[in-house]
Amino acid sequence: MKRLTPLGRITIVALILAGLWGLKWLIMDSGYVMTKQLTTSQDVGKVDLPTAPKNASSTVQAMSLPGEKPANLNSPQVRWLMWAWNAQMGAILANGGSETTEGSIMAKKGVNLKITRQDDVPQMQASLIKFANEYKSNPSTPEGAHFVTIMGDGAAAFLSGVNPELEKIGPDYRAQIIYTCGKSLGEDKFMGLPSWRDNPQSAKGGLTAAVLRDGDWNIVVKWCGDNGIRVNPDETTYDPDAMNFVAADNYLDAAEKYIAGYSEDREVVQNGKRTGEKKRVSVNGVATWTPGDVNIAEKKGGLVSIVSTKEYRSQMPCVLIGIKKYMEDNRPTVEKMIEGIAEGGDQVKSYSAALDKAGELSAKVYNEADKAYWVKYYKGTQSADKQGLVVDLGGSAVHNLGDNAEIFGLNPGSTNVVKIVYDLFGGVASKLYPKLMPSYPKSDDVIEVSYLKDVIAKAGSNVSAAETVAFTNDANIKEKVSEKSWSIEFESGKASFTPQTEKTLNELFNDLVVANNLRVEIHGHTDNTGDPSKNMNLSEERAFAVKQWMEQKSPNNFPQGRVQVFAHGQTQPIVPNNSPENKAKNRRVTIVMGK
Known part of the structure; x- marks a missing residue:
């Protein structure tokens, strides 16, 4: 079974430099800035993110479920490429599947939407560029894609490979972020020994299998930074006072390395110097996502979730990206589309029948697994692994209008999560790869909230509240x-x-x-x-x-x-x-x- 959020969802900058996996990098005080000259384990500076809103119940009225027959619409088709990711369940439900169906939310709004799974990020970029090129001379072009959805923490790197080409067509053709469909809420995680969770300092000397420099590896590095644990960036040496890594080909390979008991002999280093000693070390930690975590639990067990996007909840918002000129020319369609995604999100949040239908449609759109699978790992679950340990598996969430008002900083007392995530990881990627990515599009140019503001204004008092977290005054930290x-x-x-x-x-x-x-x-x-x-x-x-x-x-x-x-x-x-x-x-x- 393939991952619930496929390999295409790995950090975009890692994809850009896929041929450089063998390089050794040094983490410096930015948290991710690296060089290949030095291999000393380093204290990890913080990569700090704001938070995305959390799901809660809503009071929206139930809507009829979409039908099976294609809707008979006269409006031009809108094409959307997306990864297989449960954060988009609201959109899929609203459309009735891959193509707009009779009785669906999108059909009622006159939006003729075609959704296609696309796990190849370069193809996503090429499709946006192709559409913009053709749109300038033919607004009805059937070529390319109008929209894509990706992880927010990879948006700056993604757009650095798109907008320079689009702006050759004209400054009005740049790609922009206009909405968030949802987020990862636990499925992307760092798994390790139970003792690491109980006492983080005991993770020193750990050996974690991961796709190096991707989003899940970032979770490990951030957790290490939060706990003052150094990171050894050289995957050929072993530092007993730091977290060490084994490079995996993909998220399933990372899990398999632990399951198979992967071991290797490494030279020991301390304080940046080789001691002359060699030590045989075995993988005892994994950075992965569903179903990598499921495979670990079912095939071997012994690892628990140390930290995940359930805790680091703002790292992976699902951002909707479109072409500025097209969106300006077709503002009513874009706003109706946002309305539909938001209403679909409200339905998935509020009603089990809607969630079940969204799971059924997701299996069809993604041509993978079945309804039960998508629903189970949308919700997230706890299961006893092969060794009897209780482990957290899966977890995503959809957003509504209220969540978007919160995540874009439009609510009183909120902060613009999307902007901070974009700027933070854009700066990280630019410092990581200064030759390939010396700069990235400015967040003020690519984050466009006017569509969202208009939709919220029209909705008035009908906007469902953003998810909130409540705490009791008398509860102490137990874990x-x-x-x-x-x-x-x-x-x-x-x-x-x-x-x-x-x-x-x-x-x-x-x-x-x-x-x-x-x-x-x-x-x-x-x-x-x-x-x-x-x-x-x-x-x-x-x-x-x-x-x-x-x-x-x-x-x-x-x-x-x-x-x-x-x-x-x-x-x-x-x-x-x-x-x-x-x-x-x-x-x-x-x-x-x-x-």
């Missing part, structure tokens, strides 16, 4: 996901921030927002200067200052009950208070995230 100290500078003896600390606070903000379904503990610490009781109060005030800064910046991402404050004063130094440098290290804020 820790990450813990790391942050050097947040305060004025001497005060709880006010120094001007230099704004960048650090923003990095921390993004890191917490990416996992907004997790609880946050802020632990304040001081050095031993001054009175111990006053230091205890000061550490509490400083922790509260961080909490209040986050809550004021985005109330939606930091609702009441999510953040708790703990004061430790000078009681928990991490180094002796015997020098100005050590005292500075002890003046810190420790952030714990967990469930």
Whole structure:
């Protein structure tokens, strides 16, 4: 069985450089910036993402399910290429399958939509360019595709290979992001030993099989950064104090390497130097997605989900991309299409019959598996693996209008998730591959929210609310996901921030927002200067200052009950208070995230 979100969904920049898998890269302070001269294991800087909205129930009215017969529509056909990804279930339901059917939401809106599975990213790019070229002289051209959907974290790299060509036709022909159909919500994950989940530091010396530099590998690297674990970028050596990697050909190969007990002899390195020792190491971690995780559970077991897009929920939004000129010329059609996708999303969210129908249609559109498969792994499930461990498998979500208002930063108290994800990963790709991708289209040029705004305005009070996460004030973290100290500078003896600390606070903000379904503990610490009781109060005030800064910046991402404050004063130094440098290290804020 092929993956639920196929190989075409891997990070686009990795596809661009598919011939360079053998290169060894060094992770630097950006979190992903790499070079091939040095192979020392490195501390991983943060790759911080805002969060995408979470699903919840809605109060929309049930709609009739689409029929089987093709709709008899006079409107021009709109062609859409997509990966096999459950995040698009709302669109598939709204259309009645690959082609618009009688009684479907799209048919009622007069949208004549043809949906085609396309796992080949270069072909997606070529189809957009082909359509734009033909559209300029023939608006009714049957060539190419009007729209594609891809992962939001790969959009900048994707468009860097498209828009330079499109802008040769004219500046009005660039491709733009206008909507999000849904997101990955758990299916993309890092699996490892149960001890790693219980004590992240025990993952040092781990050996993870992964498609290097793809989205799921990014999850591993980010988790390592969140926990202060270094990453060894050289897949030919072994660092016992870092996370190590085995390069896999694809996500299923990554899982199979663990299942087969893949082992190899590697030279041991410590502090960037070869020790002369050789060690036989075996794969005990995997970065994969459904059904790679299912294969591990059913064929061998022994691994659990360490972290996934259920926690890093904004990493993989499903973005809809179209050609600017076409969309401007056909604004009513585009807006009706957005309405249809959103209404389909509402139905999938709200009614089991709609979800079942969407699963049935997905199997037909993707020509793979059956209704039960798509529904099961859309919802996500917990199963006992072959060794009796309970593991999380699958998980995607669809979006409605309210979710899009939230993810594009249109709601009060929200933040523009799409823009931040786009800029962040665009910068990463540009630094990773400066020769092939020296720059990428500016987010302000390619993120177009006017269509969404118009649809929301027309819907008025009929817009279903965005999904939210609620926390109780009295619940403590029972399962820790990450813990790391942050050097947040305060004025001497005060709880006010120094001007230099704004960048650090923003990095921390993004890191917490990416996992907004997790609880946050802020632990304040001081050095031993001054009175111990006053230091205890000061550490509490400083922790509260961080909490209040986050809550004021985005109330939606930091609702009441999510953040708790703990004061430790000078009681928990991490180094002796015997020098100005050590005292500075002890003046810190420790952030714990967990469930």
